[in-house]
Amino acid sequence: MGKLFGTDGIRGVVGENLTAELAFQVGQAVTAVLFEEKGRRPVITIGKDTRISSDMLESALMAGICSMGGDVVPFGTVPTPAVAFLTVLEKADAGIVVSASHNPYEHNGIKVFNESGYKLPDAVENRVEELILSGKPLAAKTRGDIGRRHHGMRQMQMDYIDHLCATVSDDISGLRILVDCANGAASTTAPVLFSRFNLHADMIHMEPDGININSACGSTHLESLAEGVKAGCYDLGIAFDGDADRCLLVDEKGNVIDGDKVLAICATYMKQHGRLRGNAIVATVMSNLGLREFCKNASLDLICTDVGDRNVLEKMLACDYVIGGEQSGHTIFREFATTGDGELTALQFLQVLKHAGIPASRLAECCAQYPQVLMNVKVSAERGVKEKIMAHQELLQAIKREEAAMGDEGRVLVRPSGTEALIRVMVEAKTVEIAEETAGRLVNLVNNL
Numbered sequence: 001m002g003k004l005f006g007t008d009g010i011r012g013v014v015g016e017n018l019t020a021e022l023a024f025q026v027g028q029a030v031t032a033v034l035f036e037e038k039g040r041r042p043v044i045t046i047g048k049d050t051r052i053s054s055d056m057l058e059s060a061l062m063a064g065i066c067s068m069g070g071d072v073v074p075f076g077t078v079p080t081p082a083v084a085f086l087t088v089l090e091k092a093d094a095g096i097v098v099s100a101s102h103n104p105y106e107h108n109g110i111k112v113f114n115e116s117g118y119k120l121p122d123a124v125e126n127r128v129e130e131l132i133l134s135g136k137p138l139a140a141k142t143r144g145d146i147g148r149r150h151h152g153m154r155q156m157q158m159d160y161i162d163h164l165c166a167t168v169s170d171d172i173s174g175l176r177i178l179v180d181c182a183n184g185a186a187s188t189t190a191p192v193l194f195s196r197f198n199l200h201a202d203m204i205h206m207e208p209d210g211i212n213i214n215s216a217c218g219s220t221h222l223e224s225l226a227e228g229v230k231a232g233c234y235d236l237g238i239a240f241d242g243d244a245d246r247c248l249l250v251d252e253k254g255n256v257i258d259g260d261k262v263l264a265i266c267a268t269y270m271k272q273h274g275r276l277r278g279n280a281i282v283a284t285v286m287s288n289l290g291l292r293e294f295c296k297n298a299s300l301d302l303i304c305t306d307v308g309d310r311n312v313l314e315k316m317l318a319c320d321y322v323i324g325g326e327q328s329g330h331t332i333f334r335e336f337a338t339t340g341d342g343e344l345t346a347l348q349f350l351q352v353l354k355h356a357g358i359p360a361s362r363l364a365e366c367c368a369q370y371p372q373v374l375m376n377v378k379v380s381a382e383r384g385v386k387e388k389i390m391a392h393q394e395l396l397q398a399i400k401r402e403e404a405a406m407g408d409e410g411r412v413l414v415r416p417s418g419t420e421a422l423i424r425v426m427v428e429a430k431t432v433e434i435a436e437e438t439a440g441r442l443v444n445l446v447n448n449l
Contacts, residue, residue: 003133003383005125007308007418009111011100014053017381018108020060026110027064027096028138029131031147033124034070034093041147045090047075047083048098049185049243052210053108057098061110066147067140073150075157079185079244081341082160084117088338089159094120099185099243102220102328103419105211117338118317119310161193164343167336170351173198177350178234180225181206182218184242186343193343199350204228214241219248219329219342226254236353236360240342245309246329247342249349251360259327260291262349264367266331267300267323269352275322275335276300282315282324284308285413289428290368308418309340370428373435377423377446386416389423392449395442402427402438410434414442 004010010026012018034042044065048054054077062072073090075083080097087095093115100107112120112128120128131138141147179194179201181187187206194201204224205217214220219241229237229250237250249257257265263281270276280301283291287304295302303321305311309330316324316334325331330340337344356363379385389395395414402412410429417424425442429435 004129007310008101009097009109009119011103011107011109011419013106014051014057014108018057018110020056022132023057023060023110024064024067025132026128027061027070028068028140029064029128030094030096030112031065031068031070032131032138033127035068038093041069041071042093043071043073043090045073045075045083045087045092045095046098047078047080047086047095047185049080049100050077050183050187050208050210050213051100051105051108051242054098057108057110061096061098062149066149068138068147069141069145070147071150072147073153075153077185077188078157078160079189079240079341079343080111081245081337081339081344082157082189084113084339085160085163085337086156087113087115088117090156091115097243100419101243102214102218102241102246105213105215109419113339118313119339157189158192161189161196163336164193164341164347165196167333167344168197168347168351170355172347172350172354175199175236175350175354176232176234177201178225178228178232178237179203179346180217180219180222180237180239182214182240182242182244183208183212184214184218184240184244186240186244189244190240190343202232202234218242219246222248222250222256226250226256230254236350238346241329244342245340247331247345248329249346249360251364253361255361255364257360257364258288258369259325259329259331260288260369261364261367262329262331262345263323263325264291264294264298265352265363266333266348268298268366269355270323271300278319278321280319280321282312282321284312284326286327286426288327288372289370289411294367307415313339371430371432371435372426372428373432373439375425375439375443376417377425377443379421379423379446381421386421386423389446389449390414390416395445395449398442398445402442406430406434406438410438412438412442414446
């Protein structure tokens with residue numbers, strides 16, 4: 001992986017390691033690479049979430065693009081998957097998203113899609129990085145060769161909403177849902193989207209002020225949604241993250257339905273309707289042992305990749321699988337989207353819920369959930385620190401000892417975060433106590449390396 005692009009684009013704290021200057025350079029470099037590939041003036045779409053820094057970074061990106069002769073199609077505040085979809089719809093050459101997804105407001109990010117709505121290939125990312133990190137100024141355009149900003153494009157989010165509605169083939173009327181927009185991008189689309197259906201939908205956390213995105217709300221903080229669902233007697237709670245590419249659910253009792261359960265439930269429905277090509281679910285090594293057990297019992301193949309929805313999608317494309325995702329709520333329905341889409345996931349789950357005719361809590365019983373503990377260890381943000389820790393022999397030996405002690409009744413996964421200065425320690429075990437004790441020992445070790 002390059003020095004700028006992580007597993008999900010460029011991420012950082014704005015004003016520290018993610019600056020307007022860097023955004024300007026990214027805009028220039030992406031445009032220059034597209035000029036090399038296309039041999040003509042490229043058209044680049046751009047969307048953003050509700051962070052206070054998103055306007056600034058968007059403006060810097062657009063200035064960089066136009067300075068190199070590229071044209072810009074800005075969508076305003078829209079979910080990340082809307083940018084992917086609309087980039088294809090507009091026949092643009094690339095799409096850029098300004099968002100740090102589920103991270104706190106002080107963070108932001110830059111993610112680039114290609115003309116087909118998929119994340120930028122590694123080779124192209126590497127070329128963009130090469131231009132930026134060389135330190136050499138790029139030859140900006142002048143006079144009539146300077147790029148233009150297209151106006152009036154915010155209306156296109158309605159095309160995205162129309163697309164989502166068209167994916168619903170079964171009746172979902174009569175359901176009562178509570179939707180948490182995370183004070184993020186879904187605030188601009190979810191109210192309109194769910195109003196298109198004959199169901200009762202109430203919205204919470206949909207008043208973004210620039211700094212409240214993901215703050216005690218959304219898919220990373222489900223407490224208020226769970227309480228609201230129980231108090232309001234809703235059939236389902238729906239939570240998005242800041243850029244609405246994730247979706248986690250809450251049943252009528254306030255219990256979480258995570259990405260693993262969503263995969264199990266929706267894959268079963270797809271198989272029943274002859275839509276599960278390859279008879280498989282694509283997940284990651286972070287998926288719960290319960291999903292493995294479910295697939296075995298349901299005679300489904302479970303294909304596991306490294307962490308990251310990018311890796312999931314690559315496997316889906318390579319083998320023509322149609323559903324995959326992560327426990328954290330990135331779910332990819334490849335029939336309808338080129339990336340994880342929280343609002344699409346919610347609609348697909350609502351179809352299954354209405355078709356099943358049983359409460360969400362009973363629907364989710366199909367996939368057990370083994371006790372799983374995830375702890376994050378903060379480390380230095382200096383380059384190479386995470387890699388050095390992960391290669392430390394003392395840590396590698398400790399992981400082997402812990403895995404041997406649990407045998408077939410648990411597992412250990414220690415990995416570096418792809419977007420933050422963290423080492424993530426995940427332990428699954430027969431009991432919560434064993435998982436917590438095991439994870440605690442490993443966390444203490446990492447802290448002392």
